[in-house]
Amino acid sequence: MKRSLKVLVVAIAAVSAGAWWYLDSKQAQRDGAVDLDHLQAPVSVRYDERGVPHIQAQNEADMYRALGYVHAQDRLFQMEMMRRLARGELAAVLGPKLVDTDRLFRTLGIRAHADAYAAKMDANSAPSQALAAYLDGINQYQTRHPAPLEFDILGIPKRPFTTADTLSVAGYMAYSFAAAFRTEPVLTYVRDELGADYLKAFDLAWHPEGVLKPSLAANDWSDLNRIARLSQQALEDAGLPQFEGSNAWAVSGSRTTSGKPLLAGDPHIRFAAPAVWYEAQLAYPGFELYGHHQALNPVASLGHNRDFGWSITMFQNDDLDLIAEKLNPDNPNQVWYQGQWVELQSRAEQIEVKGGEPVSLTLRRSPHGPIINDALGATAGKTPIAMWWAFLETENPILDAFYQLNRADSLSKARAAAEKIQAPGLNVVWANTKGDIGWWAAAQLPLRPAGVNPNFILDGSSSEADKPGFVPFSANPQEENPSRGYIVSANHQPVPASGIEIPGYYNLPDRAQRLDQRLADDRVKWDLNNSQALQLDNGSGYGPRLLKSLLPLLQTDISAEEQVLLKQLANWNGDHTLNGVAPTLFNQLVYQLTDAAMRDELGDSFFDNLLATRVLDVALPRLAADADSPWWDNRNTPAKEDRASIVKAAWQASLAHLRSTAGNDPAKWQWSTLHTLTHEHPLGKQQPLDKLFNVGAFAAPGGHETPNNLSHRVGPAPWSVVYGPSTRRLIDFAQPTQALGINPVGQSGVLFDAHYRDQAKAYMRGEYVPQHFSAEDVAANTRHTLTLNPGPAH
Template sequence: MGRILKWMFRLFVGALISLGVALVLVYYFASRSIPDYDGSYALAGVSAPVEIVRDTHNIPHIFGQTDADSFFGLGFVHAQDRLWQMLMFRRTAQGRLSELFGARTLQIDDLLRRFDFYRLAQASIDDLRPETQAALEAYAAGVNAWIAEVNKGALGRGAPEFFLFEPEIAPWQPADSVVLIKLMALQLSWHLQTEVLRARISLALPPERVRDILPEAPGTGLIDLPEYAALVPGIDRRQAFAGGPLPLDPLSPVGPRALAGASNAWAAAPSRSAAGGTLLANDPHLEFTAPSQWYLARLDLGAGGVIGGTVPGIPAVLTGRNAFLGWGLTSSYADDQDLVIEQLNPDNPGEYLTPDGFKPFESRRTVIEVADAAPVTITLRWTENGPVIPRTHYNLGAVTPEGHVAALKWTALSDADTSMDAAIALMAARNVDEGIKAGRSFVAPAQNLTLADRERIAFQTVGALPRRAAAHQSLGRLPAPGWRVQNRWQGTLGFVANPQVIDPPGGLLGNTNNKVIDRPFPLHMSFDWGDTQRIQRWERLMSARQVHTRESFIEAQLDTVSQGARVLLPLVARELWFSEEAAPEGSEAALRRRALDLLAEWNGEMSEHLPEPLIYTAWMRALQERLIRDELGPLADEFDRPQVLFLERVFRDVDGAAVWCDVVQTSAVEDCTLQARRALDDALLELTERFGSAVEGWRWGDAHQATHDHPVLGDAPFLGPIVNLRQSTSGGDTTLMRGLTAGTGANPYRNTHGGGYRGVYDFADPDSSVFIISTGQSGHPLSRHYDDLGELWRRGEYIPMTLDPELARAGANGVTLLYPDLAVARP
């Protein structure tokens, strides 16, 4: 027996040693791809030495003697720190994820192939300015130079993920950068999903109830829309509840709950600045990932230095400043997508009906390679309106009659897309007028550009806005018959029609994705907007001061007061405040009373340390569920976050909206006070089961954790805890420091979407400008720069934004030198 125990002990120790050796080897090979920031490289593609100074936060300051050399350096550092991320962006845009990940990403590849982004990007190259083409080529050369160094020096395949997936890497091409802007357009566009949802709701509800659940942003009234069943013959109302959403996948940039993005930007003229210079703040909101989609960099160009937020794969500072001009981006919510219902020829399904009769689809076949499975061949079909999207995507089967297909008209589907021209030209602009001029080339996604030079501020929407006919049957708000000429686009409105404000009399400009213009159709910009609440809080903060400072702009950027809570709580709880009778401790009534007492004292601040934000959010979710589930059934799943305007309409009984409080299936007539009380009990039961019965001990931050997940490895049981980042955070769906709740899953309160980049630029003292991103600069999980900026971001702290070369060199974390390879350059 003793011998057996002894051998078992030896085997156990041996297994531990083997495991330890294996872990050491894994760490060694994985860490080989952490770049040496003090290296020197002789490379083909640079004309003169390029110095790359990494400051203490690992932000590269790239000093090239020509613009081409600086863009080469940017490509080099992007590849050093984010190679895997760049290649995943490219694979997504090309529809080639399934080559690595198998059938789980097949529907994503299917959809992206139908958009044909990559062919359109390749075709757009010839329409770009020579300066832009040169920048793209130099950037691609820089990326490829690092890939060559990885192969030559056996540097861990360039990223640890390549040990788990196929390591072959195709060279980077200029079109790879152009296509990433189209991928951003897909992330930031949502009108297709909205049209489908509105059509489904129209099939399920009478028109007056559609206006409740999908209300208009406050402003001028809207012409009544036709019912969808009358607009598209042959549709079955029961289809509204049929089908299911595209299965979500961590790699997917789309899906039924994909967001159009959100963002904040505001500016102050010298007259409203304490220091006498202009101020600009910007925080674009995107889905949180690890690493962040943003990467900080400084470029030294012929026009001067430029610094700010870049996206790996794109050779431009998309939000930031140079010595003379700052610029920020917000999603415009322009209606640049129309879903078109095409009627098939009953005698020949290869043809569809146009105003001029039946015409054949433009068709071609493409093969999707699938790891560990047979290749899948699909047929791509285009009509005069755009690509045909199968019924399996976007719930299109629910709104497409038999004998018809759906096609998408979209400004991003341009084969002469000059958006990259605008991105490159903006970095060289020296004043507001030049910044606006640069924006003329932008096509998609339509964005709001906020500008500040040393003396002036401006707001300009950039991107193509469709020109629709005044007789358009659905005003672009519902899928419309494509065989009727009035439903077809008539080109674009032209840049002169894009909203613009220069030097406002009040000296302040701001946009939180709110409505920016109220022109009548068809000169409108959109009927659907991304915000109706945050803008009210911004106006209050801006009007509270006569003059502003960098600090007051930071304070507004980090503000966590929910305007939605301040609007809804007095309405929903007005019959419940202080009306509860005494009840035994631990009873449902006692818990309800304690929660109401807390909310009565609350100012709407969504602080991570308080229980009130958790009670409020859970209550509004439960209340909306009670109001809509009986009438919408499965369609209620599409409304997974509290809709402030809807709840406000119901509790103000706007146009009879209080009818939603009655449960249609019961003989009794339920009122809104009863539903509010029941919903509060639902919410408290849910929270008690999860967090215990001590209400005062509940913390919003325990539920509202920012989830920065690795898109590929985040679900792996052992790797997930290493590569995913979790942070307790304040904010909420309607706060300026937006932390959008997931709305679904085991924890619907987790924070999934917000300002992954924040920047505040002060032109009274430009080098006092600051910025931050939500993770770290490196995409390597073993690098100390993988998450080193994340805690600063969580605490609301910033780091300096300097264009002074000596300040950058004084705090250098490493200096990389790129030299021309004379052996290669020699004939």
């Protein structure tokens, strides 16, 4: 027995030692020295207490090559998954269940567009050379080191990263902005199948006279619904960052305590592990920047230095049109375009499938753009639906734009950089130490024929789908040093001085209004402390605004318990605090009201798609205030219901659901128990891997469209937070080297790394951490130093 126990102990020790060695081999090296080919001089990489690298190089190429190397150490698997999603290559490592997602992204044309764009780029331009050096750093790391743990689990082969991969990821990011893809099918269905009276709730400029309705059959409606759902599902299932909204504001020195401008920004992006942003301080003689980088991108999307800084929000302009083409009855490969039958272009592609046979695709394109119902394969209906998308139809030198923005120390340079951002549309909010603040709605806005409403699917056989040109950048919404002393950008509909109309799927105005009301108070001098409180504001006027029309309908024939609950709602100021019961009641009621009023008309599939759109947020207060809306009648019953009966039914359904979900005691229906955030890793969707890779769950304050926009999808309790502030940044340009920020999870994407989840709890508590910048500050907070030396190839 003793001998057997000794053998067992030795075996366990050997296995443990092997496991430790295996996992340790996957960790980032942050101390010592490493040879890196193609460097011209040694590069110092000092890591601070959060694992943020501070890179000091002697020239630009060495700096970007070092960035690629250290970025890959921490985020190689994220880079791999991002390029595979964007290029339609997930099924090769995840199996047949990802074929539909791959087919969708191949159909969008991102892969083909990126390959063509990469081939025509000027390899000698500074941005191209920066990208080449960065990718070389990534590839050298990948070649020389063991593959990440996830590569081993999924059987992912190593292969070099390319310029086309970076451009493909940019396409994925742009696509995640494209709300039209998921909204236009629903709105067109409401218009054409339900009618104008139903459309009134959505506050769209709809003019029945002169509106051209494409001829769509029942299977075509099914196509559109499936495409919208596939689009949404692809983003949800990827477990990768998706842009949703954002806050940013700049306050001039006349309104700050320090007398210098203050910049605040918190882009709202789908939460994931690892987080979207990779922080790094970059420097070589004549250049320095503290930046936030996306996977496979050498230039910072957010950044600041001693002289200037910027943040971004989504413009929300509609840069994507869906177009129903008219097929030639005698030739299914021709569509009617500008008075004649023209041939559809086609190309063949193949999707590799892990554990299965390859899937062959034939992808078609009309003069308007890719035929997106090719994403449905052989089950697609007869009407080709084309997609005109600015990302595919403009020059869009976005790498050049951000390369210049990383160096823009004046208003004129920042404006020139913003002008190069053509798709997706972004608001660039900028400030500098000289006292300037600025905002540019950056996008190449298409001109559309008069009277065309791009909220709906357009008729490709007419001229309404034509794009005669683009609006000049000077006519875009923008401000520089406004007299009121501040700028707010929160995804609301902008009002350009030029007076042009800019169609878009804008967010509720309530979040922007709340920020504006506070910033407009000229009694307040802004600093880093009260700016934190504003970023962490958990309130919104939306709830009380919607409830104003509903609460009077619920005051009769109710129990004493219901009276208490309704009183809480009546006295609620819209704050989504952790200990509140009112936000729980409100958010459950929002879902039940939407379900009771709209599901019967739309059917389950279109209804589920509607829940994922921004137009629903705008529609509900209008619907609640309209007692005569046809939405109130339930088509599934012989009686004709009215607003009061539907609202009461929704209220009772809300209470019943909360009792079944959270117990019979309403005091326990607190927001903290039902509104939680889990950072999901792509492998965390499978048990028991979720216990290893996911981070959370955490009780989450804030809510849908509050400034602290920890937002969930409209649905029944409990609610999982989907997106929110991907970082919170504050820079006072009196002391720009003492900026504050936070990462929602951690800097590293390597499991068991000390920085894999080390900021997650602080983020939920609303804490901020310093972004070390000055040489003295970096030295005082350096925990590890890695030296990259020129390798033998030098």
